[in-house]
Amino acid sequence: MAYSDKVIDHYNNPRNVGSFDKSDADVGTGIVGAPECGDVMKLQLRINPDSRVIEDARFKTFGCGSAIASSSYVTELVKGKHIDEAMTIKNTVIVSELNLPPVKIHCSVLAEDAIKAAIGDWKKHHEDGEPAAAEQRKAQEG
Amino acid sequence: MPKLPIYMDNHATTPVDQRVLEAMLPYFSEKFGNAASRNHSFGWEAEEAVDRARGQIAQLIKAKSKEIIFTSGATESDNLAIKGVVEFYKEKGDHIVTCVTEHKAVLDSCRALERAGKATVTYLPVDKYGMVDPDAVRKAITDRTVLVTIMYANNEVGTIHPVAEIGRIARERGAVFHCDAVQAAGKIPVDVDRDHIDLLSISAHKIYGPKGVGALYVRSKGPRVRITPQMDGGGHERGMRSGTLNVTGIVGLGKACEVAASEMAEENRRLLDLRDKLQAGIFERLDEVSLNGHPTERLPGNLNVSFAYVEGESLLMGLHDIAVSSGSACTSATLEPSYVIRALGVSDELAHSSIRFGLGRFNTEAEVDFVTDRVTHEVKRLREMSPLYEMARDGIDLKSVQWKAE
Ligand SMILES: Cc1ncc(COP(=O)(O)O)c(C=O)c1O
Ligand code: FES
Numbered sequence: 001m002a003y004s005d006k007v008i009d010h011y012n013n014p015r016n017v018g019s020f021d022k023s024d025a026d027v028g029t030g031i032v033g034a035p036e037c038g039d040v041m042k043l044q045l046r047i048n049p050d051s052r053v054i055e056d057a058r059f060k061t062f063g064c065g066s067a068i069a070s071s072s073y074v075t076e077l078v079k080g081k082h083i084d085e086a087m088t089i090k091n092t093v094i095v096s097e098l099n100l101p102p103v104k105i106h107c108s109v110l111a112e113d114a115i116k117a118a119i120g121d122w123k124k125h126h127e128d129g130e131p132a133a134a135e136q137r138k139a140q141e142g
Numbered sequence: 143m144p145k146l147p148i149y150m151d152n153h154a155t156t157p158v159d160q161r162v163l164e165a166m167l168p169y170f171s172e173k174f175g176n177a178a179s180r181n182h183s184f185g186w187e188a189e190e191a192v193d194r195a196r197g198q199i200a201q202l203i204k205a206k207s208k209e210i211i212f213t214s215g216a217t218e219s220d221n222l223a224i225k226g227v228v229e230f231y232k233e234k235g236d237h238i239v240t241c242v243t244e245h246k247a248v249l250d251s252c253r254a255l256e257r258a259g260k261a262t263v264t265y266l267p268v269d270k271y272g273m274v275d276p277d278a279v280r281k282a283i284t285d286r287t288v289l290v291t292i293m294y295a296n297n298e299v300g301t302i303h304p305v306a307e308i309g310r311i312a313r314e315r316g317a318v319f320h321c322d323a324v325q326a327a328g329k330i331p332v333d334v335d336r337d338h339i340d341l342l343s344i345s346a347h348k349i350y351g352p353k354g355v356g357a358l359y360v361r362s363k364g365p366r367v368r369i370t371p372q373m374d375g376g377g378h379e380r381g382m383r384s385g386t387l388n389v390t391g392i393v394g395l396g397k398a399c400e401v402a403a404s405e406m407a408e409e410n411r412r413l414l415d416l417r418d419k420l421q422a423g424i425f426e427r428l429d430e431v432s433l434n435g436h437p438t439e440r441l442p443g444n445l446n447v448s449f450a451y452v453e454g455e456s457l458l459m460g461l462h463d464i465a466v467s468s469g470s471a472c473t474s475a476t477l478e479p480s481y482v483i484r485a486l487g488v489s490d491e492l493a494h495s496s497i498r499f500g501l502g503r504f505n506t507e508a509e510v511d512f513v514t515d516r517v518t519h520e521v522k523r524l525r526e527m528s529p530l531y532e533m534a535r536d537g538i539d540l541k542s543v544q545w546k547a548e
Binding site: 003008011014017019031032033034035036037038039040041042060061062063064065067068113117 | 451452453454459460470472479528530540545546
């Protein structure tokens, strides 16, 4: 199968590869997929607790070239967005930006899920009544 | 630097050898006769060429010329052998013994017979190297077994089965032994008498011949083996396979066998050196790589490795100027990782990470060096991008993680 130029570009020059400190309270971490299925995506978002804007993003992906490109693109896409807006990002945006063929749609779904998982993780520290707990943990680990 | 792209997928297909091409050329427009035309020189010329090819093929596998039946390729040979035996010997029994790592042409022929209620099938497991235990074959054979079908060497991991022993057991128990020797004939010494083979499939395009032509060896004596034809028509090939013979293709298959037979020993030494160099280079320069297949009982040109924490298709993408293949689900239409690699007991994760290198007649040492460098570089790069590599380095046991798969 031939890859689109955009997939190749993201694969060759992936944006924002790396990791943030998982225990940082401002960081939401989403890990989706499973190694037995051949795809695991880790997306981390640094979210400003006051403005709730995504200030930075990092990813690491085990998966095909389209999965790597999808997660790389997503790190660019979410930066500067409010988390409410980021929660509405649909995989179809990724599909059309990267020209993914039908067999690669699930790679984009995974990237959409990763955004939701990362924001969900951040919210756990900031909304479910226990922001303090996260702060405390951070202090201990720091 | 070698010329790019590099072809290292010689289990999938091979380029036509120049000598083979030259042998074929006159038979397109100059000597175009139908080998079945018995009453003019055009037909005789074609028939003569076909007979010469029969001899060349027979010599490669130590058979007799008249025991060679031409087909459209090994898929047809496998179908004809399996369905033909089951149908012919239906009064005697209906049981087949095969193994889980066979090619789809064999497995799906067996399944079709099962579905049609014409046979029951035992699918033997393989050990961690991909090898069938002859003792398991012995135990699986019953009074109703009419056919044992086990391949000579596997097309993904290269493991060479103990064929002579399996053949002896089948012969003792009165079952017909069919062997898919597509990856072995022309690569390693095959001898239908020594190996007690009754039916044997070969394909031209795996041995530097053209695509779309193959042959089935059918034993004529000690014992004579019978098959029911699977195609009705003009009764060519002694009634076993109707259809005007593909004379050009057959000439190519014959020549390919002749070249393979005369150069096998030298070619094997050369391929083994290249393969061992590739293997050693990869294993020295990368950690957490594992070999899929038998360490020694393996086709000389085969190297199948899993690169832990790196998904196979993404690695293929990084190796865009090198043609190899992967057992990863992402490269398959079914989104399932290779059933062959899984049958060795390799985890799904490592099956997704497998790459098959298939070295052949035209690969060079410079290409092996280049591939070693590129593979090492890409695997390291992709591992830096892999969340699994990071977790493993942090001491997290990946098996203990609760994955949120869809
Ligand atoms: C072991 C084995 N059997 C059968 C086949 C099918 O051969 P053909 O392409 O000639 O139909 C192949 C080739 O893919 C093979 O590797
Ligand atoms: S991760 Fe398997 S197809 Fe994309």
